[in-house]
Amino acid sequence: MLSLLWLIPALPAAGFVLLVLLNRRLGRAGAAWIGAGSVGLSMLAALLVCGSFIVSPPAGDACRQVLWTWMDVAGFTPAIGFYLDAVSVVWVLVITVVGFLIHLYSTEHMEHDEGFTRFFTYLNLFVFSMLVLVLADNLLLLYLGWEGVGLCSYLLIAFWQKDPQNVYSGRKAFIVTRVGDTALIAGLFLLLTQLGTLEIQPLLRAAEQTWAPDSTVAVVAALLILGGAVGKSAQVPLQTWLPDAMAGPSPVSALIHAATMVTAGVYLIARTTPLFELAGDARLAVALVGIVTLLIAGFSALVQHDLKRALAYSTISQIGYMILALGVSGWEAGVFHFGTHAFFKALLFLGAGVVIEALAGEHDIFKMGGLARKLPAVFVTFTVGAAALAALPFVTNGFYSKDLVISTTLGTADGNVWLYVGSILGAFVTTLYSFRLVWVVFFGEAHTEVTRRPRWRQTMPLWVLAVFSIITGFLWLPAWIGAFHPLEDFLDTALPPIEWTGRYAHFAESAGAAFVIILIVYGGIFLSYLLWVPWRRGTHAFAASPVVRPLAAFWLGGWGFDWLYERVFVRPVKWFAHWARHDLVDYVVDGIAWVNLAGWRTLSAGQTGRLRSYVAVAGFGVVLVLAVVVLR
Amino acid sequence: MASVSLEHALILAAILFAIGFAGLLTRRNLIVVLACIEIMLNAAGLAFVAAGARWGQADGQVMFLFVLAMAGAEVAVGLAIAIRFRQSLKGLDVDDADRMRG
Amino acid sequence: MILLWYILIPAVAAPLAWLAGRRSEVAARWIAVAGTAAPLALVAGQWIAAAGTLGETFAASGPGAAGLVAGSWIADLKTAWIESLGISFFLAADGLTLIMLLLTFALGLLAVLCSWRGITQRVGVFHLMVLWTVAGLAGVFLALDLFLFYFFFEMMLIPMYFLIAVWGHERRIYSAIKFFIFTQVSGLLMLVAIIALVFIHGRETGVYTFDFTQLLGTPMAASTAFLLMLGFFAAFAVKLPAWPLHTWLPDAHTDAPTAGSVLLAGVLIKIGAYGMLRFMVPLFPGAVAEFRTWALVLGVVGVIYGAVLAYAQSDMKRLVAYTSVSHMGFVLIGVFAWNELALQGVILQLVCHALSTGALFILVGGLQDRIHTRDLGKMGGLWQVAPRMGGTAMFFAMASLGLPGLGNFVAEFLILAGVWQVSEWAAVLGAVGLVFATVYALWMMQRAFQGEETHGLRFADLTKIETGIFASMIAALVLLGFWPQPLITTARQTVDGLQRMTAQSALAQPADPGEAAAAAAETETAGGDEGGAP
Structure with missing residues (x-):
């Protein structure tokens, strides 16, 4: 049974690919069947696999399945491989069960929407990415799922894309979480450089063996991971995207912004528990x-x-x-x-x-x-x-x-x-x-x-x-x-x-x-x-009442974080971009060109074309030369 | 016959040359300009002759013959230009011919 | 001998296309297809044949033990050319060459295909220029004699100049001249450096030669080496382009016809990276090590500056052009990190960037053919009009912002992971550049494709040719995202050889882990962006 592990993410992925390729040729019913069906099958696979995992746990209470080696560079060999243990079982079950229910719900909720197929395309991609995230046996693959869910979150928040406000909310979600992701990927670089691997279990063992408790490097690594978690899980100070994310359809809010994706940060920290135990x-x-x-x-x-x-x-x-x-x-x-x-x-x-x-x-x-x-x-x-x-x-x-x-x-x-x-x-x-x-x-x-x-x-x-x-x-x-x-x-x-x-x-x-x-x-x-x-x-x-109202307004606006970020980050960048939009460096280049042009204009001003002035200059030139020769 | 010293002849040549040069600079009529050039050429010729007389050599006179021949050629070419000039520019003002302006 | 064909086939097909173009435009197009597809098939064949050996690193003794010198190539061709000056006709290929050639011919083919509808004026001459550019590019990637390299390096400028100046857009003359002056001047600096190197080598050994493999390790004063290195760096940094020498690129890309933009972004600017890898660093490893900090700064500035300026553009093509500046910043820091991770990342980035940016240029070109504007302010809501185009644009926007699962991510990850070992700061700032990449990519999508369609634009969705082009590029990027190993294996021997050539220099010093940890600690205390950090 455990060998079916790869099917759990593969089925929604297949659904996604089918929906992309068939797209128009599918009717609503076809899209619904493929969209919800692939996740339903994935849920069945998850129930089978997780059931057998619970009933008869494999040796070491975990199992690993490597599909292929992702890349092999300088001894860095992350795999496209899955790892199932108690923590991922919990997440996989929740994702597939809740995911399937929400797909089912969506077939009715979205039935009159013109983007019906597109909706299920994105939703299937999301389920795939989320399953990859929680099943990944190395942090790089986890990061793949991590960014994949971010993408789907963006696509689905901005799903009703005719309204620019929805698109704005989607962009905001993607960009803010990506700020956190930067910390996470820096953490990945640190772990890779220090411990030589990103495969989670060996990495955690290596960390326990090589890093002293409360050593700086352990604290830094854990904090960088926390940075990623804070972004994805909408925690202070990167929480501002989630309320705006409600611009998406309700099933999206239920699946992505409540049940699964936003808990990815919790998963990540739980997954790297030994690191945090060291810090x-x-x-x-x-x-x-x-x-x-x-x-x-x-x-x-x-x-x-x-x-x-x-x-x-x-x-x-x-x-x-x-x-x-x-x-x-x-x-x-x-x-x-x-x-x-x-x-x-x-x-x-x-x-x-x-x-x-x-x-x-x-x-x-x-x-x-x-x-x-x-x-x-x-x-x-x-x-x-x-x-x-x-x-x-x-x-x-x-x-x-x-x-x-x-x-x-x-x-x-x-x-x-x-x-x-x-x-x-x-x-x-x-x-x-x-x-x-x-x-x-x-x-x-x-x-x-x-x-x-x-x-x-x-x-x-x-x-x-x-x-x-x-x-x-x-x-x-x-x-x-x-x-x-x-x-x-x-x-x-x-x-x-x-x-x-x-x-x-x-x-x-x-x-x-x-x-x-x-x-x-x-x-x-x-x-x-x-x-x-x-x-x-x-x-x-x-x-x-005048005393409470400002406070309520302050809370309503999310404690002024948006206000602050707008002024500290967004506006300066926008201002700089606008100010520099013609490329500051190009002014230097144009300056060089301008100096040449100015020189050309100055010198060609002497070329009057008048014979008499040429003669005058020539005459005075001769006089000057003679004067210099004679008087020297 | 009181002999004319070299200095006097050279001063005369210089004055002639300056007159020609001044005319060249100030006059705009192409014919006058050509005449001014003639004056300058003759000033140079005078200097040659005077110098030849001073040193008792024939070279000065020979050079003057060359100058004469050249002046003739110059006038021939110059007048031909003047005719073309008048045809294309409807006048003889040398300042009209500034197509070489940079 | 096969190496010669790579240059000869497009070079000979070029006048044929021109001649045919006088009678039939379609014939010219098909000749151009043949002139790029045939060498593409040849390279693919050679690649498959050599695949077995390329994945192996060199043995400790024997050919390749000292790096990429005599005997280590999978194919080479050397005949005397101008013997009195020590110039030879020396072509050679290794894994990197094959990758670059694949890229050249594939994008050449795409450039021909994407011009099928868009180019209607002087079709024969157009394809002559395209094919000559391709031939010149192939020569650049094959030449190992520095003079021959310089010859091809300059030769392909001329057809590219005409491509921009004749078939370009609004400010084509300005852009073409700017492009020409930038590359020409910096190329001359390289020529000076080459000649100086040859003379120094000649004075030391008595042998005056332009053969790259013999010039390696020429003894000279450190200051001289640094100056000569700067000469090479100038040429390659302009080509790459590295900040602040990049300003020709937005203009040239914007005003070039689509085929020109594809070749420029896809292959031409890759010469910068290729030249650094192949020539600059092996020739002057010490000077490069000395210059490393500055190059990292330039690269990081380029990454962020390019991304911010991309965001500021309202011309869609210019926006895409600035993303190239940003992505090539990664290449620059990767080259100067000079470890296996970063180098493999650089090579992968060359390929993936060519695909993703090339596709975006084809897309913008297609849009321009349809709605006759590149102004984002006049677009909006185009997803409704052309959903397949919207989906395609979304895909390549994601590739551009480095989404995992696509080749660009693997490349950027490897580069930054390699750079981290040299300088944590550069890696962190490079990663910050990816946030800005998100900003511009999403902004472009919103302005062009999302929102409400208010300009009354109606046009046909992707044509069959376009669908085919994009489908192949999407497939390639996804394949590289999940299985980049074929390319990594192909480049492994080259990367190994390159590092052997610099093994004795300051470049090869491995980063001390303890030092890295201490620096990381500094990163934390100074950065403090983790929110709740006590």
Whole structure:
């Protein structure tokens, strides 16, 4: 079974190639069958391969499959090869399952779009790139997938390319993530030069053997990798592209900008865990990035009017949790939260897609309202998703994963009280904004007519994802509930287990810590009910008061990062480009030409063509010469 | 007959030459220009003759014969040019002929 | 003897095409196709025949032990030419030569094909010029006698000059003269350096010869070597073009006809890199090592400057031309890094850049034939009008920004990885250049193909010839992106030989890992762009 590993990425790739080659000759049905079918087959292959991996793990709890040697230069021999271990199994399953559901959903969601085939072409390319990213056995191939998903992200954000604003958002996403990628590729150069290979497992072993813990080179390498992760996963300071990325179709937001691509940074750090274990300062940086991001994005999500933008900020914030967990050495907690988040966030985006479609493209939540009765299926599933996002205790997967993440911020040796308090605060904000969406969108008066209702290809994925948003949490129950943690056991084969060695580890692991979270969550939900159902007018008035309004505007605009970058980076470059557009160097060249021309003009001014002046000059010349000869 | 010294003859030649040269520079009529050139040639011839007399050599007179012949040739060519000049430029103003301007 | 055919076939086909062109334009075109396709097939044949040996590095003793000198070639041809001056007719080929010849003939063929519709004036003479350019290029890549090299180097300028000046666009005379003066003046500097080298060699050994292999290792003072190296560098840096000697290139590319742009960007500017690899560095390794820092600075400035200026252009062809400046900056830093990674990257970059930029020029040319403008401000939304063209442009824009999976990425990665071993800063700044590449590539796509179509432009999508041209180029780039090994193997022996030639010099000193780590630490503290770094 494991020998079928290559099929998992190859099938979407084949779908992509077919769609490109056949393009026009395919009808919509044909494109849908190839597009969704290739990913469906890929999902089956993934289920088979990962199933057999879980049931009968290969020796060393990992398997490697090399297709061919990519290149062979000066002893540098990266392969086109795949590597499957517990971490990549989690990602592969999420990508193919969520990916297939979203493809299915898209066949209905995009059915009237003129770019139907193009959409599935890009989507298949994305799934291929993402699978390559998580299956790559060397960092160069990972980088290939990494840039490939970036390309697809750009193409799909700019999918409705008639609107220049969408194209702008796509460009912004590509360029900002590429800034992070520059750090990552510099990290690759450093690792290659220092350790002589980019194949991940040998590289990590070599790093452990040759680099002393906390040596500068290890810290630099880890920080450069973090730079890449920060860009791709939309973390501070490169988070600004993700809210704008919502210009793309909703399935794209669900697949790329919630479930899979944006978690590539989490994957990368989890994948290179031993490097970060060698670099304490880098881990601290990771944790700080996570905590700052989750708080900043959480507050921004609280004030958004646009349904998808609110969800985008919440994605940034939740990825902040994953990064935070990685930063405090809670590697498995980060991966767990990725797994749960992928389901409920994809669910939320797909639900939002149905809502927006039903209201003829309305994005403003305050123009929605009263949808609970009109779109019951969406209401139920969306509420499940929001509950999972808010970490509603016991019944949602979000509770188990977030509880674990928050516990690790206190319980591990890298954790501390500040990170814990911050993440608790973040959890509270999360409950506020996630249920704010539920109250405002589904309750109260209806402001916009429902013009379209979803059919099975859209509702089925919602229900499946809703079920996943509940049951996946039970894969890892906290110790105080019961000793059921198959996911932890599985991840232990590839990642270092969470070590509860911090000062407050005892408390962090106990029901007491969970009780704090439960309290926070219920409190938050209740408060958000009060704020946006009975007290909604008061809330609006409060938000509009002169003291709060600037702050809300500041949060709405994403804490001024865009404003700052516009002035510090964008405008100077644009200004220079405009100023130098005729090529500064060419002025020098033209200057040389001008000097020659000027010389020519000066000398040819003497050529009057008049005989008498020539004679005069000649005569005076003779006199001059004679004078010199005689008087010398 | 009071003998004329070489200096006097040379001064006369110089004056003649200067007159011719000044005419060459200031006059625009091609015929006058040619006449001025004649004056300058004759000034040179005078100098030759005077010098030949001073040293008692025939060379000076021989040279003057050459100058005469050359002046004749020059006038022949010059007048031919003048005729062509008048035909193509509708006048004899030498300043009109500035097609060689750079 | 086969080497001679590479030059003779296009050179002889040229007057034939001209003669045929007086009666039938189509005949001229087909003769030109034959005149480039036939040597292409020959090179391919020779390549396949030699494939077995090219992948091996040289043995420690025997031919090639001292680098690419006598006996190490896969084919050579040497006859006396002007014996009194020590000039010989010396052609030789190794893996690098084969790659360059493949590139020359393939792009020559593409240049002929892409002119099928666009060129209607003086068709016979046009193909005469194209074929002579191709013949001259083949000569440049084959010649190993410095005089012969210079002869071909100058010879192909003249047909290229006429290609620009006669069949070019708006400012064609200006651009053609600018191109000619730049290359001519810098070529003369090289000629001076060549003659000086010959005389120094003659004085030392008593043998006056222009044979490159004999001139290697001529003993001379370091300052003399540096000056002579600068002479060569001037010629090749102009050709490449390296900042700040690049300004002829945007003008020449913009005003050249499509075929001219393809040959210029695809092959002609590659002479700069080829000349550095083949002649400049082996002849003066010490001076090159001394000059390395400056060359890296020039290269990095070129990478970023070219990219920023590409972004600033509103003429699409000029934009593409500036991307060449940027990409050739990578080549420059790669050559001066002079280790196996970087050199293989450089050779790969020569091929991939030729394909990607050549395709973009063909695309812009096709657009211009259709809508009679290259002004991006007058485009927009063309994807709606011609989706296949849009998709093609997107592909090559991605190639241009170095997307992994395409050959350009492999090339740029190898170059930067090699450069990193010499200078981390140069590698990092080169990588930053890739961010700017993203900026211009996406900006070009947006202005030309995305957005709403508002100018009422309607035209046919890609023709069959164009589809064929682009499909072959796309296939080649994807193949090189996932399996660059054939080219790497072909160039391996050459790269090995080149490094053997400089093994005794300061260039060959391996980078000290400890030093590299310390420098990397400096990078971190000074850079500090990792966001949450404490």
